């Protein structure tokens with residue numbers, strides 16, 4: 001059973017309020033797929049003393065924020081959903097944003113997460129209190145203390161807008177793809193789209209038809225494969241609803257195919273060359289103009305950057321009102337956009353589809369661990385975490401979609417669920433250990449995991465494919481992707497190996513620390529025998 005906090009329990013104080021913050025067993029930060037999944041998993045483990053802190057005014061994370069025209073998933077619906085919440089009613093092979101967002105709301109409701117949610121509670125500071133063995137959490141709403149923090153803020157949540165000289169003087173509307181300004185009328189406007197990632201590829205075909213002119217600033221052309229999308233028929237849905245095994249089989253097949261593809265990415269085997277040929281044929285079929293075709297042909301190996309799936313991206317680029325500037329946006333002079341190659345373009349609106357802060361997460365600056373070091377400082381030479389989830393110097397802190405847990409070709413929800421298994425065992429271990437206890441990853445365990453992942457990545461297409469992508473950090477190290485199958489990751493995160501942790505305890509006789517009733521203020525460190533996990 002969870003240690004219950006007798007004092008202050010259930011009395012959340014506003015910042016302005018007089019009382020101490022409420023103590024919870026677990027504070028989850030973020031309510032996207034990671035945070036919601038963690039919440040469901042805690043409840044399934046019988047843990048109900050937790051809050052989900054969310055800076056926005058609704059759940060859904062990236063699927064709440066990305067409302068740009070054409071927003072959809074490029075992972076099939078039956079795989080891009082929780083295994084514990086199958087949805088027989090997916091309407092398309094690849095779901096649109098609105099359906100995925102509705103699914104996150106549905107999960108919130110059905111699994112009883114709503115009472116745990118604290119919307120408009122942006123975490124400003126998470127500070128480890130090593131004497132009391134708890135996290136002190138300051139938010140824009142109420143403050144809390146927690147035994148365990150689960151950080152599920154997601155890598156695709158904080159947009160990047162490049163620092164383009166003169167941008168401030170642009171007279172028209174400017175916005176990022178993930179902060180779409182629906183109040184801006186784009187029809188009849190000269191729209192500039194900057195970037196050619198997955199977001200731009202979905203935006204361009206939707207904006208192009210009504211725009212007076214669309215200019216795409218392309219620094220690097222993507223590899224684009226046809227998207228085998230279609231509506232899921234009523235008969236299929238009926239079958240999935242009444243014979244759930246059919247939906248499970250569908251999911252299983254989608255999963256298995258992607259598991260088999262992994263070697264092509266991690267070892268650079270031949271399958272990607274075949275896919276490259278399909279992509280070239282796709283380009284040749286839609287783009288007849290040799291100059292445009294040449295500009296749209298990538299010079300790096302497929303898979304190095306995320307492969308895009310689209311049937312309407314290339315056709316949109318061939319329309320008379322569309323121009324591809326095969327160069328980055330370098331400067332803005334009034335309403336004139338200057339590319340790196342000197343091309344000048346007039347625009348009324350600029351849409352930045354320029355990605356996210358993935359390898360330098362803003363939230364890391366707000367997390368202060370043992371010894372007063374921030375997570376950002378700790379990750380100054382690159383992100384690393386034990387099994388992609390626990391960081392040395394940050395006890396009782398688990399990060400969902402942590403370093404090297406991303407995927408290039410399958411559903412992130414599979415990876416999230418493996419991390420939730422680990423979270424569940426982490427909570428079990430704390431309960432077995434009893435008393436105020438914290439698990440602090442041993443630096444050598446973190447280093448050894450990091451070395452293992454790095455070695456695996458050496459020959460991967462992401463590291464050797466001759467491209468620059470958001471998978472790599474500023475040192476050129478791949479700190480985002482998992483170099484294996486989702487099945488292997490699942491096995492590796494099935495349970496916590498206590499040998500990889502120091503067990504921190506407080507001395508039982510010391511006086512109670514603020515924020516924790518009945519706990520002690522003097523920490524003592526015990527090195528456990530690995531068998532303690534048994």
Ligand code: NAP
Pocket residue numbers: 072073074075156162177194195196197198199200202217218219220306327328329330353354355356468469470
């Ligand atoms: P992204 O993949 O990081 O792409 C950013 C783009 O901006 C790149 O093409 C980059 O060029 C370009 N760029 C940056 N600065 C520029 C400049 N000054 N001038 C011209 N171009 C510039 O971002 P994203 O498209 O938002 O996608 C991020 C990730 O979100 C995806 O990889 C995917 O994981 C996810 N996502 C998924 C879906 C889906 O499921 N369908 C949809 C959207 C996003 P370089 O390539 O030269 O760096």
